[in-house]
Structures are given as structure tokens and as C-alpha cells.
Amino acid sequence: MKKGDSSADSWSFSVVIETKTELWKKLVLVPCKHCLEHRNMPEDFWGGYGIVLDAGSSHTNLYVYEWPAEKENDTGVVQQVEVCKVEGPGISGYSQTTEKAGPSLVQCLRQAEGVIPLKQHQETPVYLGATAGMRLLRLENKDAAEKVLSSVEKTLRSAPFNFQGARIISGQEEGAYGWITINYLLGNFKQSGWKKFLHSLKSVSETSGALDLGGASTQITFVPDEISSESPQNLLYFRLYGKDYRVYTHSFLCYGKDQALQQKLARDLQSTENSSLFDPCFHQGYQRTISVSNFFKNPCTSVEKKQFPFSQLHIEGEGNYEKCRRNIQNLFNKTDCPYSSCSFNGIYLPPLQGDFGAFSAFYFVMNFLNLTSDDPFTLDEVASAIKKFCARPWHEVKLQYHQIKEKYLSEYCFSGAYILSLLENGYEFTTENWKRIHFLGKIGSSDAGWTLGYMLNLTNMIPAEEPPAPPLSYGSYVGLMVLCSLVLVSVILLAWLLFHKPKCLQKGVV
Ligand SMILES: Nc1ncnc2c1ncn2[C@@H]1O[C@H](COP(=O)(O)OP(=O)(O)O)[C@@H](O)[C@H]1O
Numbered sequence: 001m002k003k004g005d006s007s008a009d010s011w012s013f014s015v016v017i018e019t020k021t022e023l024w025k026k027l028v029l030v031p032c033k034h035c036l037e038h039r040n041m042p043e044d045f046w047g048g049y050g051i052v053l054d055a056g057s058s059h060t061n062l063y064v065y066e067w068p069a070e071k072e073n074d075t076g077v078v079q080q081v082e083v084c085k086v087e088g089p090g091i092s093g094y095s096q097t098t099e100k101a102g103p104s105l106v107q108c109l110r111q112a113e114g115v116i117p118l119k120q121h122q123e124t125p126v127y128l129g130a131t132a133g134m135r136l137l138r139l140e141n142k143d144a145a146e147k148v149l150s151s152v153e154k155t156l157r158s159a160p161f162n163f164q165g166a167r168i169i170s171g172q173e174e175g176a177y178g179w180i181t182i183n184y185l186l187g188n189f190k191q192s193g194w195k196k197f198l199h200s201l202k203s204v205s206e207t208s209g210a211l212d213l214g215g216a217s218t219q220i221t222f223v224p225d226e227i228s229s230e231s232p233q234n235l236l237y238f239r240l241y242g243k244d245y246r247v248y249t250h251s252f253l254c255y256g257k258d259q260a261l262q263q264k265l266a267r268d269l270q271s272t273e274n275s276s277l278f279d280p281c282f283h284q285g286y287q288r289t290i291s292v293s294n295f296f297k298n299p300c301t302s303v304e305k306k307q308f309p310f311s312q313l314h315i316e317g318e319g320n321y322e323k324c325r326r327n328i329q330n331l332f333n334k335t336d337c338p339y340s341s342c343s344f345n346g347i348y349l350p351p352l353q354g355d356f357g358a359f360s361a362f363y364f365v366m367n368f369l370n371l372t373s374d375d376p377f378t379l380d381e382v383a384s385a386i387k388k389f390c391a392r393p394w395h396e397v398k399l400q401y402h403q404i405k406e407k408y409l410s411e412y413c414f415s416g417a418y419i420l421s422l423l424e425n426g427y428e429f430t431t432e433n434w435k436r437i438h439f440l441g442k443i444g445s446s447d448a449g450w451t452l453g454y455m456l457n458l459t460n461m462i463p464a465e466e467p468p469a470p471p472l473s474y475g476s477y478v479g480l481m482v483l484c485s486l487v488l489v490s491v492i493l494l495a496w497l498l499f500h501k502p503k504c505l506q507k508g509v510v
């Protein structure tokens with residue numbers, strides 16, 4: 001397989017999805033000794049930069065990561081040094097003008113050229129991973145999706161970096177890499193000292209779950225207490241630093257916050273004969289008009305398609321949080337569950353376990369609503385803060401936050417209510433375990449998201465087995481020598497005292 005062939009999903013990736021037994025679908029991090037050769041990367045790869053473009057449904061972000069020259073024996077050494085937000089829509093937004101998708105990335109690639117030293121450009125790997133917006137476009141128009149990918153590949157190949165592929169990642173990968181990122185950054189994979197000792201007593205290491213909310217999909221990933229083989233497609237197996245992890249993951253396409261709103265509006269439309277609609281999830285006084293014909297082209301709403309005697313729908317806000325929550329609740333089908341327990345829509349969910357890091361739009365929305373403090377708010381406090389915000393008239397909100405994009409601002413009420421519905425009704429977080437959700441934007445200098453985990457894996461930076469202990473540092477070596485010398489001197493002194501007792505002691509003279 002040729003280098004950078006984006007049509008192949010597993011050619012040089014150290015993550016391969018394979019079915020090892022009937023019961024387990026395994027996502028194995030292979031100790032990929034030859035991967036660097038396959039990827040035409042230099043052997044002395046350590047000490048350098050890597051670029052990942054996160055081609056999301058709403059926009060593309062380019063991340064530059066840097067790691068030190070010494071292959072350190074600790075986690076958390078790879079850090080984000082730059083992020084660049086690509087102007088314009090996400091790449092799936094170029095379905096009508098596919099040749100413009102690639103050129104939209106040029107400005108951020110130039111910015112990366114400025115950050116990475118010139119002599120390292122050629123060896124710097126660049127990856128592009130597209131998420132749910134492109135998964136939807138592939139469902140709607142496969143040809144357009146392929147053309148968009150070809151356009152971005154062309155641009156990335158023309159940049160001075162080492163192109164490593166542009167592809168649509170699966171929802172399962174998106175969940176898995178998000179989980180890897182946050183646990184890597186939190187230092188949960190490799191423990192030292194007492195923490196390592198404590199963890200070695202347990203069969204499974206303590207890791208944090210990952211909750212990712214995008215515009216078109218949302219992911220939940222965590223290590224459950226007991227693992228059942230009821231739904232093998234939701235189970236992944238990792239071996240990292242010599243430890244086994246059995247991870248549950250699920251990605252809900254169409255349940256990112258933008259597509260959830262589209263789904264909600266499509267349902268509301270079913271019950272209206274009129275070309276205008278009152279919406280409890282928008283502020284009182286807010287108005288929006290949507291084109292009905294375009295609305296049902298989207299795979300997330302196409303099932304609701306029917307003929308309407310009008311082409312434009314006029315929406316007017318009501319600002320009623322409780323009504324909005326009831327409205328959103330209809331998106332989660334809780335009736336049929338073919339497993340011992342489910343989240344919604346008949347999808348298996350084992351009992352929730354441990355702490356969760358909630359990032360991307362979970363963070364953006366909760367941060368806007370001032371609900372992300374270190375001293376976590378209770379579920380009731382969060383609900384009443386969102387209720388209060390939704391009840392504010394639009395003209396007042398707009399005046400106070402005039403610097404915020406109207407698209408975001410007008411939807412924070414819906415988004416806040418949706419986040420609570422998803423977590424409380426969808427995943428069934430309770431007042432008790434709500435405290436275990438931590439809304440995270442960054443960990444250290446790195447954004448929480450799937451991109452770092454993706455790069456760590458593809459560059460083989462997380463080994464399956466624990467590397468041998470490193471040689472002692474100079475300081476520790478000197479310290480150890482001094483300690484040994486002291487012990488030796490004490491032993492000699494003690495022996496001398498025992499066998500050559502001073503004469504005064506032998507005669508009992510005081
Ligand atoms: N500052 C912000 N305030 C509110 N929402 C934001 C902000 N920045 C980004 N978002 C939203 O976060 C989501 C990011 O999703 P994205 O990664 O583009 O999609 P996906 O992961 O589903 O492919 C989008 O809904 C986007 O509108």
C-alpha cells in the first residue's frame with residue numbers, strides 16, 4: 001500500500017480493529033516496530049513535531065504537537081504548541097464546491113510552517129481526520145464526500161510536511177482516541193511510586209471516562225466495572241504500557257448538538273399545519289426562518305420528511321426551559337432495550353463507572369453558562385442556572401453578549417437543556433454521580449479531544465508494553481553511591497567495635 005493512501009484504513013496504523021474471539025471486537029494498539037519505516041519516517045523520530053487536522057462538522061482545527069528529543073519514560077510529554085481555526089465551514093460544508101475544501105486549509109498550514117523550524121518541515125507528519133459531518137455527507141452523497149477528501153489531500157500533499165493520510169475516522173475511533181487523549185494528559189496510563197504500587201494491587205487501572213459532544217455526533221467512552229459481552233461492537237481492548245484495558249464506547253450519529261436541534265425541529269414540524277412555530281428552547285423575542293426544502297436532505301432528519309404547503313418555516317422563541325426539556329426528551333427512545341441496560345435507542349450501556357472528562361461542546365456550553373468551576377455545581381444548581389438563562393429575553397441576552405457569534409448565543413439555551421437531557425435522561429447520570437463529571441477545555445496546554453490520541457497512536461508513541469526502566473540519572477547515581485559508602489563504613493565500624501572492644505570496656509572500667 002502506498003504511503004498516504006487515504007482509501008486504506010489500516011495500512012500503517014498501529015491501531016487495527018480485529019476480531020480476536022467471537023465475543024471481542026478488539027481495537028489493539030500493536031507494538032508497531034516497523035511502522036516508522038512503513039510511513040517513511042526517520043528512525044530518530046523522537047524530538048519533533050506532528051500536525052493533526054480535526055475536520056469536524058462545524059469547522060476544522062489544525063493542531064501542532066511537539067515532543068522532546070529524549071523518548072521520555074513518562075506520559076504527558078507530548079504537548080500542543082499551536083491551534084489554528086480554519087476560516088469558514090467544516091469540510092463537509094463544501095459539498096457543492098468540493099474543489100474549495102482543500103484551499104480553505106492553506107492559511108492554517110502556513111501558520112504551522114511558521115511554528116515548526118524549517119529544517120523539520122519535511123519530517124513532520126500531517127494527518128487529517130474527518131468526523132461526523134463527513135460521515136453524514138458520505139451517507140447523503142458518497143461522490144461529493146470522496147471529492148472533498150481528494151481536494152484536502154491535494155492541498156495537504158502540496159504543503160512542505162510529510163503527508164500521512166486524510167480519512168473519515170469511525171465513531172468508535174473518535175471515542176477511543178478521545179479517551180486515550182484525556183488519560184494520557186492526566187497521566188493515568190503510567191503511574192510512578194506509590195500510585196503505581198496501589199494500582200498494581202488492582203486488576204484494572206483507574207482511568208477517566210470521556211464524554212465528547214460535537215455538532216453532528218456525541219461519544220461516550222469508559223472502563224466499566226464489569227464487562228459483559230452483550231454488545232461486542234461497543235467493546236474495545238487496549239494494551240498500553242503493559243496493562244490491559246477493556247473499554248466501552250459508543251458514538252451516536254445525529255446526536256451532536258447541531259443535529260439534535262435539527263432532529264427536534266423536524267419533529268416539531270410534523271405537528272404543525274402552520275408556517276410558524278413557537279419554540280421553547282429559544283429566548284423570548286428571538287426569531288429565525290428556515291428553508292423547509294433543504295431541511296430534509298440531511299440523513300438525521302430525512303425519516304421525518306413529508307410534504308408541507310410552505311417553503312419557509314418561521315420560528316419564534318418562548319424561553320421555557322421545562323417545556324424545552326420535555327420537547328428534547330422525545331429524541332431519546334427509552335422503550336426498547338434488547339440488553340441488560342441501555343442508554344437510548346436500544347444501545348447497550350453498562351453501569352456508569354468512575355470520573356468522566358466532558359469536553360468539546362460539553363465544555364463550550366457549560367463554560368459560557370459559568371458552570372465549570374473547580375467546585376462542581378450540583379445537578380439541581382445546573383438545571384436552575386440554565387432555566388434562568390432560557391427565561392431571559394433575547395434583546396437582553398444579545399445586548400450583554402454582543403461580542404459572541406449570534407449562532408452560538410441563540411442556541412446556548414437549547415444546548416444547555418440538551419446537555420442535561422443527554423446526560424440525565426440519555427445516559428442516566430444521577431444527582432450522585434453528576435459530581436464525577438468534569439467539564440474540561442484543556443489539560444495543561446493541550447485541548448481535550450481525539451486528535452492527540454490519534455497522533456500518539458499513529459506515531460507509535462504509546463507502547464503496548466512498559467519500556468524497561470531507564471538508567472539512573474547522574475544525581476540519583478551519586479546519591480546511591482554515597483548511601484552505599486555510608487552503609488559500608490557503618491558496617492565496618494560496627495564489626496570493629498564488636499571484635500576489638502576497647503580495653504576499658506573489656507575490663508569493665510567505667
Ligand atoms: N464557543 C463555542 N460556543 C458554543 N459552541 C461551540 C463553540 N465552539 C464550537 N462550538 C460547537 O461545538 C461543536 C463542535 O463540533 P464539531 O467538532 O465541529 O463536530 P463533530 O465532532 O460532530 O464532527 C459544534 O456544534 C460547534 O458549533
Ligand SMILES: [Ca+2]
Nearest residue numbers: 056131214360
Ligand atoms: Ca469534534
